[in-house]
Amino acid sequence: MVKVRVPGKVNLALAVGPVRADGYHELGTVFQAVSLFDELTALPAARGEFHLSLQGEGADVLPADEGNLAMRAARLLAAHATEEVGVAIQVRKRIPVAGGMAGGSADAAAALVACNELWQLGLSQPQLHDLARQLGADVPFLLHGGTAIGTDRGDRIESVAARGRCHWVLALSHHGLATPAVFREFDRAASPGPAVISPELLAALETGDVARVGGLLRNDLQEPAIRLLPELGEVLDEGRDAGALGALVSGSGPTAAFLCSDADQAAALGRRLVGIAEVREVQIVHGPVPGAQIIAEEVAHG
Ligand code: ATP
Numbered sequence: 001m002v003k004v005r006v007p008g009k010v011n012l013a014l015a016v017g018p019v020r021a022d023g024y025h026e027l028g029t030v031f032q033a034v035s036l037f038d039e040l041t042a043l044p045a046a047r048g049e050f051h052l053s054l055q056g057e058g059a060d061v062l063p064a065d066e067g068n069l070a071m072r073a074a075r076l077l078a079a080h081a082t083e084e085v086g087v088a089i090q091v092r093k094r095i096p097v098a099g100g101m102a103g104g105s106a107d108a109a110a111a112l113v114a115c116n117e118l119w120q121l122g123l124s125q126p127q128l129h130d131l132a133r134q135l136g137a138d139v140p141f142l143l144h145g146g147t148a149i150g151t152d153r154g155d156r157i158e159s160v161a162a163r164g165r166c167h168w169v170l171a172l173s174h175h176g177l178a179t180p181a182v183f184r185e186f187d188r189a190a191s192p193g194p195a196v197i198s199p200e201l202l203a204a205l206e207t208g209d210v211a212r213v214g215g216l217l218r219n220d221l222q223e224p225a226i227r228l229l230p231e232l233g234e235v236l237d238e239g240r241d242a243g244a245l246g247a248l249v250s251g252s253g254p255t256a257a258f259l260c261s262d263a264d265q266a267a268a269l270g271r272r273l274v275g276i277a278e279v280r281e282v283q284i285v286h287g288p289v290p291g292a293q294i295i296a297e298e299v300a301h302g
Helices: 069-078 103-118 125-135 139-144 179-189 199-207 210-216 222-228 231-241 263-274
Strands: 002-019 025-044 050-056 087-093 147-151 156-159 166-173 246-249 256-260 279-287 293-297
Touching: 002 103, 002 139, 002 179, 002 199, 025 103, 025 139, 025 166, 025 199, 050 069, 069 087, 069 103, 069 125, 087 103, 103 125, 103 139, 103 293, 125 139, 139 147, 139 156, 166 231, 166 263, 179 222, 199 210, 210 246, 210 256, 222 231, 222 246, 231 246, 231 256, 231 263, 256 263, 263 279
Parallel strands: 050 087
Antiparallel strands: 002 025, 002 293, 025 087, 025 147, 025 279, 147 156, 166 256, 166 279, 246 256
16 A cells, blocks of 8 residues: 655746647746645555545546546556556545646646555656656646746746745635636637746745745736636635735636735635635645655555
């Protein structure tokens, strides 16, 4: 048995550039892994057997077959084993589904780490990163964790030496937003320039100036997400009025993320947002935290 814990992410910056020849947008993003975790357990199974079960967020709507990114990750890794392998995967989900926090990508990253260990394949981090990129643009970051720049499709990762701790309040929505729909809405209205990450934001992260970070948060997908789900704008205003250092939509939304000066401000803002009809649930989290990590392991003897 191998148990892996994997975080969700928020994007502190998400600059969307033009569509490339391969159909992807050029992205420049700053990711931060935050302390809202899914847990994935990989259990031994007979050779050729692949099973998956889910509990928690979205368990009733998510596919438990090849449509699940965790299963796809396990299958992709199995193709690199020298002998036939099998696995039974259990996922405990807390990261909201279709919430802009890359929960599916997180589970894929967790499955790579868990199965690499369960099957004793010994693939290196760079090898796992190569597989991660094949599974989706956000998967490499969820292996990496911390605070990092993502360029290209968002999947070329470079660490940021961020100081200090960011206190976030996450307002989860009653609705999901499909990432492709948000990009289509972006394309309808924008003629983007190059996807440039603000050097001021990186400097503020490196000096641990959280107040300044709050003023520099930026997401090019925020306006299109609000056009698709106008109530999101009201949730952001509520957090701004309450004095958050910064407020933005995470990734393609609709989770709203509020940066706070300390744990007390986060708790107070959390209490305020809980009372809003448009907010399904509030999570108080912090970042940066590590990427997909083994937290328990039992070796079967005999
Ligand atoms: P991103 O921030 O990368 O845009 P997201 O957080 O908005 O992603 P996810 O929850 O990662 O969205 O997943 C979006 C879709 O992927 C889901 O609606 C679901 O159909 C599919 N999916 C496949 N496997 C999973 C999984 N293990 N967890 C969540 N979604 C999954």
